[in-house]
Each structure stands twice: as C-alpha cells, then as structure tokens.
Amino acid sequence: MPVAGAPPSPPPGAVPATTPPRDRREAVVAAVATAVGLMAGTLPARDFAAPVLRLLGEASGVSRAYLFDFQRKADGRHLVTQRYEWTAPHISPQIDNPDLQGLDMIDAGFGRWQEMLLRGEPIVGEIAEFPVSERPILEAQQILSLLVQPVFAGTRIHGMIGFDACSPREPWDGFEISVLRIAAQAWGAALLREEHDAQLRHMQRMEAMGRMAGGVAHDFNNVLSVVGGAVEALQGDAAGPATAGNDRYGRILRHALDQGRGLTRRLLDFSRPGGGQAQELDLGEMVASALPLLRQAAGSHVRLELRRTAAPRVRIDPVQCEQVLLNLVINARDAMPNGGRVRLEVGPDPATAGADPKGAGARTSLRVTDNGPGIPPALREQIFEPFFTTKAERGGTGLGLSTAYAIITAHGGTIRLGPAGGVGAEFLISLPSAGPARARRVRAAG
Numbered sequence: 001m002p003v004a005g006a007p008p009s010p011p012p013g014a015v016p017a018t019t020p021p022r023d024r025r026e027a028v029v030a031a032v033a034t035a036v037g038l039m040a041g042t043l044p045a046r047d048f049a050a051p052v053l054r055l056l057g058e059a060s061g062v063s064r065a066y067l068f069d070f071q072r073k074a075d076g077r078h079l080v081t082q083r084y085e086w087t088a089p090h091i092s093p094q095i096d097n098p099d100l101q102g103l104d105m106i107d108a109g110f111g112r113w114q115e116m117l118l119r120g121e122p123i124v125g126e127i128a129e130f131p132v133s134e135r136p137i138l139e140a141q142q143i144l145s146l147l148v149q150p151v152f153a154g155t156r157i158h159g160m161i162g163f164d165a166c167s168p169r170e171p172w173d174g175f176e177i178s179v180l181r182i183a184a185q186a187w188g189a190a191l192l193r194e195e196h197d198a199q200l201r202h203m204q205r206m207e208a209m210g211r212m213a214g215g216v217a218h219d220f221n222n223v224l225s226v227v228g229g230a231v232e233a234l235q236g237d238a239a240g241p242a243t244a245g246n247d248r249y250g251r252i253l254r255h256a257l258d259q260g261r262g263l264t265r266r267l268l269d270f271s272r273p274g275g276g277q278a279q280e281l282d283l284g285e286m287v288a289s290a291l292p293l294l295r296q297a298a299g300s301h302v303r304l305e306l307r308r309t310a311a312p313r314v315r316i317d318p319v320q321c322e323q324v325l326l327n328l329v330i331n332a333r334d335a336m337p338n339g340g341r342v343r344l345e346v347g348p349d350p351a352t353a354g355a356d357p358k359g360a361g362a363r364t365s366l367r368v369t370d371n372g373p374g375i376p377p378a379l380r381e382q383i384f385e386p387f388f389t390t391k392a393e394r395g396g397t398g399l400g401l402s403t404a405y406a407i408i409t410a411h412g413g414t415i416r417l418g419p420a421g422g423v424g425a426e427f428l429i430s431l432p433s434a435g436p437a438r439a440r441r442v443r444a445a446g
C-alpha cells in the first residue's frame, strides 16, 4: 500500500532504510528458505523463534520482527500477547511492554485486524493510512509501516507474525508479502507438529501407565481375594468366639475390602477401556437416560441441565459412556461444594457442523460446563494425567479424568478442556459418527 506524497520523517534514533528493493527481495527469499529449514527440523518454537525472527527481520530491513499468540475467549474475542521479538540495533524492544500482554483486540481498537487475520489475510501498510483507532498503540512504538501475517496451526489461528519499520522503507511489495507468508505458514506447521508430538508422547505415557495400572490391579486383586477369603473364614468360624469386638473388626475388614475392590475396579477401568460393548446410539438419548443417575450423583445442591440438538449417531459402550458422564459430573459437584449448575449439551460438533451426518467427517459433541471455580491455568496441562488430583486428602485417586480420556480415545474420540478464561470448567468431547463404520461393515459383507 504505497503512501501518497513524501514519507513521514523518521523519528530520532531511527535507522535509515538503505537496502534497495531488489536486493531486499533476494535477501528475504534466502532468509525465508533458511528459516523454513530451521522450523521444519525438530526444534520447538521457543528455540527456533529467536534465529527465525532475526533472519526475517534483518533480511526485510525492518526494525522489529515478532510473534504474538492469540488466546480465544469464550465470547469469541481474542486476547493477544507478544511472545517473541527481535529488534534491530537502537530500536526499543517491546517484549516487556505491558500494553502488548493480553491485549483485547476489539477493546484496543483492532477489530479490523482480528477479522482480517481470522480470514487469513495480512495487515500491511503505512500507519498514517490506518484507521484512527489503531494508530495510538502503533505510533507509541514509533512504527511507520508494518506487515503482519496470521499464523495458523492447521485450521486454528495460533497468532500473528509481524514486521515493524520505524524508519521510512520502500513499501511492502506483493512478492515479499507472499514470501513472508510462507514463513508464517511454516511457523504454523511447526506448531502443529509440536502439538502432535506432545499428543503422541501423552498417549504413549497413558498406554504405559495403563499397562502398569492393569498389572497392579491384577496383583492387588489376588491379594484382596486372599484377604476376603480369610475374613469370610474368620466370620464363618463357628468355633471362634462371636464377641462384639470380633464383629466390629469383621466390619472394618469388610469395609476395607470393599474400598480395595473399588480401587481395583477403577484401575482396571483406566487400564482397559474399549474392552466393553460399543453400540450405535443417539448420544443425546443416552445422556437423557443417564440423567436420573447423574442427578443422584450431583446431589440436590447442584442443578443439572441437558440441552440436545439432533446429532449424528455414535458408536460407544453405554456403560463406559455413563462412567465418563459420572466422572465429569462428580468432578463438577466436588468443585462446587456450595452448589451450582452443570450443563450437558449434545449436538453436532461445531467443527464439522456442515458435514453429512452419515459421512466420514461428521462428529457429535458433548460439552459439559459448570459454573464453579474452573481449572486454574497452571493445572490445565496436568488434569488428564493419571493419578493427578487436588483432592488427595478427600480420597481422590486422580483416575476420573484419565479414565474418561482413555474411554473416549478408545472410541476414536477426543476430550479436551474448553478455552481458558471462561466461567467455570468446560470439557469438550467429540465422537466420530457411527455412519462410516456401518457403511464399511455393509461393504465388507457385500
């Protein structure tokens, strides 16, 4: 976007633009090629960010190059936070600028940016030509012109990568914009790879823990059956004195045995999901039929609501599905000792809402939300880990969510937390439609 008339004069201390456009183009191509190579390796973003931003920033002759993360709030607004930055010599860094941490784009007057970036479009041009609402924050950083490209990890926006010029510079041309877009795409692809690697490691850890839990449960069960047999023998021993003391010890032992059996059952549930009887069912109906049981578990001070819209049928073991619901509802109840509300919403997965309900891509979602204190950000990474609990003193085993995770993934689904920053806790389950499996069976039979 070329400026009409003479460019504004540079602020004091700014570096003059000296790179001729053709050289700059070549430099940018070479820098992007090297940067893409770096990002395509195995380095995580925190390690490649500094060299990549420096390469791109120096080659394009700008004053700063940076990456901002987006955080989507429950109401659809986006908060942006600067994560990484490179600055040319004599340029004031902005990485510690508190205005650029958790900035609400709409409140800050950057609604246009939010819309364009979400559509995958770059922001480019001279600040003097930008809408008035956007200028104060940019001018406070002495920016004269900039280019910002969205960074997508798959279909999800992750953030934006940007280049600020604090001194007059030849306008960004289409070629440079396209080449730097490749860098933004490579950054997004690297983030996606990092996420997949982390998921894979998590799944491998869960599998290993599952095998271990299965082994422990098996051995523990053997011990329990020996103890159980001994208790029965003791109590049935007609020759023994039937004193009140004996009775009391008998009750204590039986209680301990019940608890031990409960624990082995939970360990086995976690270690062997998918061993059940998956059947094709309407998830909304299934949740509706589980409501009485869930209400009982939630207690009278927690209100349970169900919202259903027609959604593709899924394949899941109803007993295990009920267990997932129970685990989530009990967790919400535990989080709201003074009462509250749990909402269960079943419908087509918004990510695949347009898909043919019987097609391969269709999915059904179950959203479980409460209005309790929510999950503290520091715990978000850990809560699906087996044995992670904040309720150890109340007898929590930390197997509720890991069992839910194991059950849902064994049925080809996903379970994750909703975006941070909302009210209460939000769990999002997505299950594939039963359609394709049936079609496959029919084809196989024919």
Ligand SMILES: Nc1ncnc2c1ncn2[C@@H]1O[C@H](COP(=O)(O)OP(=O)(O)OP(=O)(O)O)[C@@H](O)[C@H]1O
Pocket (backbone or CB within 6 Å): 327, 331, 332, 335, 370, 372, 373, 374, 375, 383, 388, 389, 390, 391, 392, 395, 396, 397, 398, 399, 400, 401, 402, 425
């Ligand atoms: N709805 C929720 N609100 C707030 N925190 C929650 C919620 N659900 C889970 N958590 C947190 O996640 C942790 C792990 O949950 P999980 O169900 O795996 O184990 P637990 O509830 O602690 O133990 P158990 O399920 O064996 O009783 C909980 O200890 C709690 O800190």
Ligand SMILES: [Mg+2]
Pocket (backbone or CB within 6 Å): 327, 330, 331, 399, 400, 401
């Ligand atoms: Mg639990």
